[in-house]
Amino acid sequence: MTMNYSSYISESAxxxxxxxxxxxxxxxxxxxxxxSLGVGEPDFVxxxxxxxxxxxxxxxxxxxxxxxxxxxxxxxxxxxxxLNIFGVSYKAENxxxxxxxxxxxxxxxxxxxxxxxxxxxxxEPAFVSYAPLVSIAGGKPVPISTSPxxxxxxxxxxxxxxxTDKTKAILLCSPNNPTGSSLIKKELMEIxxxxxxxxxxxxxxxxxxxxxxxxxxxxxxxxxxMYERTILINGFSKGFAMTGWRLGFLAAPxxxxxxxLKIHQYTIMCAPHMLQHGALxxxxxxYREVENMRNSYRQRRNYMVQSLNKxxxxxxxxGGAFYVFPSIKATGLTSEEFAEELLIQxxxxxxxxxxxxxxxxxxxxxxYAASMEQLQESMKRIxxxxxxxxxxxxxxxEHQTL
Amino acid sequence: xxLSSEEIEILKILEENNKIPVETIASMVLSNEETVKKTxxxxxxxxxxxxxxxLIDWTKVEGxxxxxxxxxxxxxxxxxxxxxxxxxxxxxxxxxxxLYLMSGAYDLSITVEGKSMNQIAAFVSEKLSTIExxxxxxxxxMLKKYKHDGVVFDRGNDKDxxxxxxx
Ligand SMILES: Cc1ncc(COP(=O)(O)O)c(C=O)c1O
Numbered sequence: 226m227t228m229n230y231s232s233y234i235s236e237s238a239x240x241x242x243x244x245x246x247x248x249x250x251x252x253x254x255x256x257x258x259x260x261s262l263g264v265g266e267p268d269f270v271x272x273x274x275x276x277x278x279x280x281x282x283x284x285x286x287x288x289x290x291x292x293x294x295x296x297x298x299x300x301x302x303x304x305x306x307x308l309n310i311f312g313v314s315y316k317a318e319n320x321x322x323x324x325x326x327x328x329x330x331x332x333x334x335x336x337x338x339x340x341x342x343x344x345x346x347x348x349e350p351a352f353v354s355y356a357p358l359v360s361i362a363g364g365k366p367v368p369i370s371t372s373p374x375x376x377x378x379x380x381x382x383x384x385x386x387x388x389t390d391k392t393k394a395i396l397l398c399s400p401n402n403p404t405g406s407s408l409i410k411k412e413l414m415e416i417x418x419x420x421x422x423x424x425x426x427x428x429x430x431x432x433x434x435x436x437x438x439x440x441x442x443x444x445x446x447x448x449x450x451m452y453e454r455t456i457l458i459n460g461f462s463k464g465f466a467m468t469g470w471r472l473g474f475l476a477a478p479x480x481x482x483x484x485x486l487k488i489h490q491y492t493i494m495c496a497p498h499m500l501q502h503g504a505l506x507x508x509x510x511x512y513r514e515v516e517n518m519r520n521s522y523r524q525r526r527n528y529m530v531q532s533l534n535k536x537x538x539x540x541x542x543x544g545g546a547f548y549v550f551p552s553i554k555a556t557g558l559t560s561e562e563f564a565e566e567l568l569i570q571x572x573x574x575x576x577x578x579x580x581x582x583x584x585x586x587x588x589x590x591x592x593y594a595a596s597m598e599q600l601q602e603s604m605k606r607i608x609x610x611x612x613x614x615x616x617x618x619x620x621x622x623e624h625q626t627l
Numbered sequence: 628x629x630l631s632s633e634e635i636e637i638l639k640i641l642e643e644n645n646k647i648p649v650e651t652i653a654s655m656v657l658s659n660e661e662t663v664k665k666t667x668x669x670x671x672x673x674x675x676x677x678x679x680x681x682l683i684d685w686t687k688v689e690g691x692x693x694x695x696x697x698x699x700x701x702x703x704x705x706x707x708x709x710x711x712x713x714x715x716x717x718x719x720x721x722x723x724x725x726l727y728l729m730s731g732a733y734d735l736s737i738t739v740e741g742k743s744m745n746q747i748a749a750f751v752s753e754k755l756s757t758i759e760x761x762x763x764x765x766x767x768x769m770l771k772k773y774k775h776d777g778v779v780f781d782r783g784n785d786k787d788x789x790x791x792x793x794x
Binding site: 261531597 | 636639640644647651654655656657787789790791792793794
């Protein structure tokens with residue numbers, strides 16, 4: 226008997242848009258010798274001491290469940306990490322939750338706070354999961370567009386304009402994926418005023434905190450009056466080069482954590498036990514590696530920003546993460562055309578900016594989590610490619626100074 | 628010698644990859660070509676950058692395989708010049724690729740390279756052990772090089788395991 230599955234599939238699941246990244250993944254996957262600037266994860270392998278600590282914990286038989294919010298020892302370590310590095314104080318006992326990646330922390334946040342129809346402001350261009358996660362939780366994602374004129378930073382006026390009586394929360398991500406843009410303390414303080422005035426919550430995705438290059442990173446929870454309103458999300462994926470481990474954490478006021486813990490214990494039980502031992506080691510003994518990786522990314526960022534600007538693709542200087550987000554408008558192509566033709570013509574994979582929101586149209590995301598050799602080669606190829614599109618002169622726009 | 632953070636940064640970049648163009652280094656450290664060139668010249672003059680050796684895995688080149696031995700040497704130090712005099716007499720041999728003064732059970736640690744085991748045996752018995760002040764030698768032949776000067780040899784499984792595009 227042939228089943229008509231569409232009649233079984235939930236309407237809300239059906240309405241989720243397939244990720245725009247998928248298409249390029251499929252296209253690139255079949256090709257050989259592609260230089261990929263399309264990867265949203267570190268090119269470093271997890272530091273050996275972290276891997277070794279995990280192997281040891283398996284040898285020692287740490288194969289059971291842990292407490293639902295994660296190993297107490299790990300939560301205590303996270304608590305001191307948050308205090309020492311970011312100056313925010315959370316109790317290990319009832320304010321910290323170890324999650325399966327920052328991804329699960331985001332999911333928990335929206336499920337815990339949203340009622341049907343509640344609006345969440347999302348500053349775009351944005352990480353591809355935010356809007357779908359809000360929708361899955363019954364909320365309504367409301368995009369706010371940013372542009373390079375503001376360094377892809379949201380202004381308080383823009384936020385104010387987007388707020389309605391349905392607005393429950395705003396999602397902030399700094400340093401940002403895909404633009405790399407980082408909000409400095411003064412800018413966060415201005416945003417905080419609006420949030421206070423309109424009585425909103427903040428989901429602060431700080432997964433790239435460790436990868437800040439110019440200004441010291443400021444956690445949103447450290448801004449006066451915001452601690453009570455912030456769900457702080459962070460994790461091990463980016464700064465510690467641990468994407469495949471699927472480990473993250475959130476910190477928030479106890480009443481919110483309690484609700485998220487309830488959902489977490491029914492859906493996940495706990496994050497994997499042995500990997501939590503690795504995370505402990507990461508927080509305790511990888512300071513040097515993390516710093517080396519950060520320095521290496523910073524150098525590559527500098528190289529990429531200058532190379533792209535020199536060849537005529539306007540590129541603002543991002544303060545963090547490992548992405549640059551140059552404009553490709555000079556070529557007259559759409560983001561998708563650019564990415565597709567570049568891949569076919571020169572075998573360089575980038576991600577078209579429009580998959581990160583409508584205002585990403587006209588841009589591409591290039592990840593510089595690749596070796597300097599690969600980056601230099603990719604710049605040669607991109608330059609050759611845009612020449613065929615009539616771009617070769619020095620760009621005329623004023624570049625943001627470094 | 629106290630170096631600026633930019634100078635240290637340039638050293639680290641060169642240590643990792645000395646083929647990287649000056650122009651690229653300049654953009655990585657937000658400087659200009661002229662300054663970077665001058666800095667490198669200064670670091671060379673100060674013998675902080677000593678040379679730009681190329682690390683070659685000769686075992687992969689047919690007919691060029693080398694035999695390498697590490698030799699522990701006990702010596703009696705000489706009045707006035709300590710170990711330096713003996714050390715110099717030893718490191719002048721072209722077969723000696725490295726020489727260190729050690730604490731512990733023996734005094735000098737020598738790395739010797741030769742075309743064959745016989746050649747190294749001849750060096751030890753005819754040259755090294757006959758040097759005045761050399762009391763004893765213990766020769767260890769190297770069987771396989773896994774890591775040298777921070778570089779892992781033959782990283783067979785070291786390819787990029789990431790997917791081509793991820794969010
Ligand atoms: C902004 C942002 N948030 C969250 C995540 C997901 O991180 P995790 O691996 O911890 O789930 C990513 C990964 O690409 C990201 O870029």
